[in-house]
Amino acid sequence: MKRMMVRRGNSGDAQLESARERWPSLFVTPLAQRARIYGAWLLLVGATIYALWHTGFFDVTRLIDGLGKLGWLLGFMFPPAANGWFLDFCEGILETLGMAFLGTLFAALIALPFGFLGARNVVTSAVIHFSLRRTFDCLRGVDTLIWALVFVNVVGLGPFAGILAIIVSDLGTFAKLFAEAIENIDRKQVEGVRSTGASEIEVMRFGILPQVIPVILSQTLYYFESNTRSATILGIVGAGGIGLQLSDRIRVNNWDEACLIIIMILITVSIIDHLSKLVRLRIIQAQEYRP
Amino acid sequence: MSLTTAQDPVRIFEEARSELRRARRSKEFLFAILFAATFAFSVVVGEVSIATLWEGLPSLFDYLADTVPLVRADHAAADIGEWFWAFPKWLALLGDTIVIAFLGTLLGTVGALVFCFAGSRNLVANRWVYYAARRLTEVARAVPELVYALIFVFAFGLGPLPGALAIMVHSTGALGKLFSEVNENIDMGPVEGVRAAGGNWFQIIRLAVIPQVLPNYISYALLRFEINVRSAAIIGFVGAGGIGQELMFVIRQFVYTDISAIVLMIIATVSLIDVTCEKLRHQFIEGT
Numbered sequence: 145m146k147r148m149m150v151r152r153g154n155s156g157d158a159q160l161e162s163a164r165e166r167w168p169s170l171f172v173t174p175l176a177q178r179a180r181i182y183g184a185w186l187l188l189v190g191a192t193i194y195a196l197w198h199t200g201f202f203d204v205t206r207l208i209d210g211l212g213k214l215g216w217l218l219g220f221m222f223p224p225a226a227n228g229w230f231l232d233f234c235e236g237i238l239e240t241l242g243m244a245f246l247g248t249l250f251a252a253l254i255a256l257p258f259g260f261l262g263a264r265n266v267v268t269s270a271v272i273h274f275s276l277r278r279t280f281d282c283l284r285g286v287d288t289l290i291w292a293l294v295f296v297n298v299v300g301l302g303p304f305a306g307i308l309a310i311i312v313s314d315l316g317t318f319a320k321l322f323a324e325a326i327e328n329i330d331r332k333q334v335e336g337v338r339s340t341g342a343s344e345i346e347v348m349r350f351g352i353l354p355q356v357i358p359v360i361l362s363q364t365l366y367y368f369e370s371n372t373r374s375a376t377i378l379g380i381v382g383a384g385g386i387g388l389q390l391s392d393r394i395r396v397n398n399w400d401e402a403c404l405i406i407i408m409i410l411i412t413v414s415i416i417d418h419l420s421k422l423v424r425l426r427i428i429q430a431q432e433y434r435p
Numbered sequence: 436m437s438l439t440t441a442q443d444p445v446r447i448f449e450e451a452r453s454e455l456r457r458a459r460r461s462k463e464f465l466f467a468i469l470f471a472a473t474f475a476f477s478v479v480v481g482e483v484s485i486a487t488l489w490e491g492l493p494s495l496f497d498y499l500a501d502t503v504p505l506v507r508a509d510h511a512a513a514d515i516g517e518w519f520w521a522f523p524k525w526l527a528l529l530g531d532t533i534v535i536a537f538l539g540t541l542l543g544t545v546g547a548l549v550f551c552f553a554g555s556r557n558l559v560a561n562r563w564v565y566y567a568a569r570r571l572t573e574v575a576r577a578v579p580e581l582v583y584a585l586i587f588v589f590a591f592g593l594g595p596l597p598g599a600l601a602i603m604v605h606s607t608g609a610l611g612k613l614f615s616e617v618n619e620n621i622d623m624g625p626v627e628g629v630r631a632a633g634g635n636w637f638q639i640i641r642l643a644v645i646p647q648v649l650p651n652y653i654s655y656a657l658l659r660f661e662i663n664v665r666s667a668a669i670i671g672f673v674g675a676g677g678i679g680q681e682l683m684f685v686i687r688q689f690v691y692t693d694i695s696a697i698v699l700m701i702i703a704t705v706s707l708i709d710v711t712c713e714k715l716r717h718q719f720i721e722g723t
Contacts, residue, residue: 192541200595211590243477245477246474282702304481
């Protein structure tokens with residue numbers, strides 16, 4: 145490009161020269177910027193090589209052995225087979241769904257009052273607001289699987305521990321989301337209800353709740369989907385659901401059964417996704433068409 | 436002049452209203468029955484028992500109270516030092532966790548780059564290639580990381596290697612989908628331009644697509660890194676390296692104060708990475 149413009153003649157040449165003088169950064173990247181780009185690349189490449197070395201990717205014999213074993217077990221996965229355990233697998237899937245359902249439901253119910261308490265426009269005290277929000281952050285910061293391990297110690301092995309783990313870890317998320325939904329409502333309806341002489345409880349019931357219910361419902365459904373996914377793995381630490389059967393099959397080398405369980409999980413999760421998407425769309429539409 | 440009953444607007448309104456309410460009520464009734472049935476079924480399958488909860492609740496509070504270490508005001512430093520007695524070891528394990536997440540994200544991004552162009556409807560003429568790429572990434576992201584980790588631990592043995600591989604496969608699926616969607620939303624003008632100038636498919640991708648989508652790619656990859664740090668912290672539960680293995684051990688052995696120390700360190704690391712990544716993301720989005 146530059147060559148062509150130069151060849152065009154004196155006037156173009158002169159223009160180019162003056163442009164080069166006035167905006168040198170357009171023609172040559174400044175040294176500092178170039179150094180920064182090269183430095184970032186160097187850092188990335190260095191970090192990658194270190195990470196590869198540190199995790200053992202340069203141990204070629206191990207890698208080849210592992211890949212061989214992986215191919216071997218993939219071969220055993222097909223065709224997937226139940227070997228007479230199909231009904232038990234179905235029971236595990238249903239247990240997983242039940243865990244996700246109850247966990248999400250109770251988390252949402254418990255979180256609702258906390259959502260009101262954590263909303264700045266309902267409770268104006270900065271101290272309560274701050275302390276509640278930080279408590280929720282801590283609950284959210286600890287993964288469901290860690291809570292599951294803790295609850296297995298407290299209430300014993302089984303799906304109940306998983307339900308409690310889902311409740312506690314989602315409580316933080318829901319309380320935060322609900323509080324944000326309540327903070328985003330239209331003030332006018334609240335004022336209207338209050339002007340009729342309603343009590344604080346009545347203001348919440350008739351001024352705030354009708355506005356946030358659709359949001360809360362669709363968020364709860366969304367988390368039901370995500371909890372179905374996480375409930376499938378809670379069994380790996382003994383907290384009920386299909387995960388227990390899956391990890392057992394993998395540990396004792398029953399790859400055809402493990403493969404069937406994985407396929408059943410995939411189908412279940414996609415069905416739940418689909419259903420919940422349908423219901424969520426309906427809730428949103430009902431909201432829009434309300435006269 | 437008086438209205439006949441058929442024309443009375445109040446009556447018409449009331450009739451329509453009661454009709455509507457009846458229709459709604461029967462629907463609501465059906466919904467309530469369905470809900471109650473699901474609830475009852477879940478309670479039975481989930482082995483929910485108020486008695487167990489009632490018995491377990493005090494022990495839960497005892498459990499949580501036991502994780503709070505004894506820190507006396509007169510020698511707080513020594514007590515905190517004792518609480519975090521294995522700080523260097525845990526820090527090294529957290530370092531492992533971050534390395535696993537980093538490598539998993541990086542390799543996952545590379546994998547996503549391999550599949551994302553084939554999975555974009557506007558860049559691939561062959562429908563079969565498109566479907567194959569889409570379905571492959573779908574399977575890769577539908578299976579949880581922990582399941583991949585279980586399988587890879589069996590194949591490659593314990594340690595961070597299977598963890599990084601598990602995160603890589605899952606991230607390939609998750610990022611592959613996002614990258615493809617970014618590709619499908621590009622401005623097709625530059626693509627036409629490069630094609631008109633005689634560019635082949637690879638030149639189209641390199642010169643017309645990549646410059647448009649790179650900031651989005653980086654932003655998504657950084658977001659994935661944040662998510663992967665969380666996953667890498669728990670992937671050790673099945674023996675795939677990182678802090679998770681140690682956390683599992685102390686929870687199983689009831690070393691209460693160690694549990695709180697490790698969990699706090701995980702939370703601190705995750706928030707630190709979140710903040711850093713957010714800054715980087717803003718730089719990449721605004722810098723272009």
